[in-house]
Amino acid sequence: MAVSTLNMFREPSYILFGSGIGNMNPLMFEGDIVPYYLLSLKRNIKWGIQLSPRIIVRMENMYSHPVRTPSFIPTITFFYHLIDSKNESRDLFTYCSWYHHSNGQEGDFYETDSIAINTTSGSFYSNWIEGGVFLSRPDRNLSNTFNYIKLSMAYNYMLNNELIGNYGQLRFFADFQSTINLSKAFRIFRSSDNNRSVILSQSVRFGWIADNLSDSKTIDKNRLIFRYTLSFKPSFFKDVSLFCQYYYGQDYYNINFGKTLNVIRFGISSKIKIFN
Numbered sequence: 001m002a003v004s005t006l007n008m009f010r011e012p013s014y015i016l017f018g019s020g021i022g023n024m025n026p027l028m029f030e031g032d033i034v035p036y037y038l039l040s041l042k043r044n045i046k047w048g049i050q051l052s053p054r055i056i057v058r059m060e061n062m063y064s065h066p067v068r069t070p071s072f073i074p075t076i077t078f079f080y081h082l083i084d085s086k087n088e089s090r091d092l093f094t095y096c097s098w099y100h101h102s103n104g105q106e107g108d109f110y111e112t113d114s115i116a117i118n119t120t121s122g123s124f125y126s127n128w129i130e131g132g133v134f135l136s137r138p139d140r141n142l143s144n145t146f147n148y149i150k151l152s153m154a155y156n157y158m159l160n161n162e163l164i165g166n167y168g169q170l171r172f173f174a175d176f177q178s179t180i181n182l183s184k185a186f187r188i189f190r191s192s193d194n195n196r197s198v199i200l201s202q203s204v205r206f207g208w209i210a211d212n213l214s215d216s217k218t219i220d221k222n223r224l225i226f227r228y229t230l231s232f233k234p235s236f237f238k239d240v241s242l243f244c245q246y247y248y249g250q251d252y253y254n255i256n257f258g259k260t261l262n263v264i265r266f267g268i269s270s271k272i273k274i275f276n
Contacts, residue, residue: 008177011032013269015029016030019265020263023262028065030056033054047078051075056071069104073100074099078095078096079094094131097128098127100125101254102254103123107120128156146179146180147177147179150174151174152174153171153173157169169212170209171209171210178201178203181198182198199232207224209223224249225248231243241268241269243269244265
């Protein structure tokens with residue numbers, strides 16, 4: 001497996017500016033820090049283990065600009081390469097991930113009225129197992145273009161008792177991405193520095209919460225998770241991209257899951273370098 005393929009599999013670190021256009025609470029920024037540590041036996045990876053101490057932070061746009069407790073999401077992923085395509089015409093691997101999601105708080109889950117969720121200091125934790133397949137291949141109709149599809153299923157096997165029936169333990173996802181190196185595909189984007197390319201990427205995520213979810217029918221828009229991201233890396237940026245993203249679905253920030261976000265956001269992203 002080429003390291004470049006594995007890099008496509010990873011989520012980027014990012015900073016979102018403000019709270020965007022939609023129903024997100026007023027924010028100064030949201031930051032997602034996702035470094036990766038790759039353990040493998042050889043350079044051409046057949047199997048391996050990947051570690052990530054992921055942290056998501058939100059700074060609220062209110063008095064004193066508080067940073068509420070972050071989302072701590074440490075993850076370990078095992079992957080195995082199924083198809084070895086030396087000419088890079090395609091790559092296929094399967095993976096299995098375990099991750100823990102918590103906010104590090106010990107307060108009561110509910111407010112004193114026993115109805116409203118304590119989103120300030122309430123305890124939140126969950127443990128997930130996720131597995132799936134990842135296929136990447138170039139677009140044969142256009143050189144220097146790479147596409148991928150990832151199909152996965154996630155199950156929460158241990159979580160707060162209060163979350164059972166309210167949070168959604170079983171989820172299905174389908175992710176698609178297309179990336180094109182504009183500098184190589186079109187002469188107008190070429191520069192004298194071959195190491196600085198103009199890259200355009202777009203990705204789509206469809207998710208579905210399949211099991212019990214409070215106040216939701218079997219077929220209900222509250223079960224849908226949808227994300228579309230358009231990224232652009234100009235030649236004067238080495239590792240950073242500008243992006244615009246539309247997100248609809250359950251709020252992923254700790255105990256705020258009871259809110260459905262519907263928002264357009266803007267920010268910068270980067271793939272943090274690998275530590276082998």
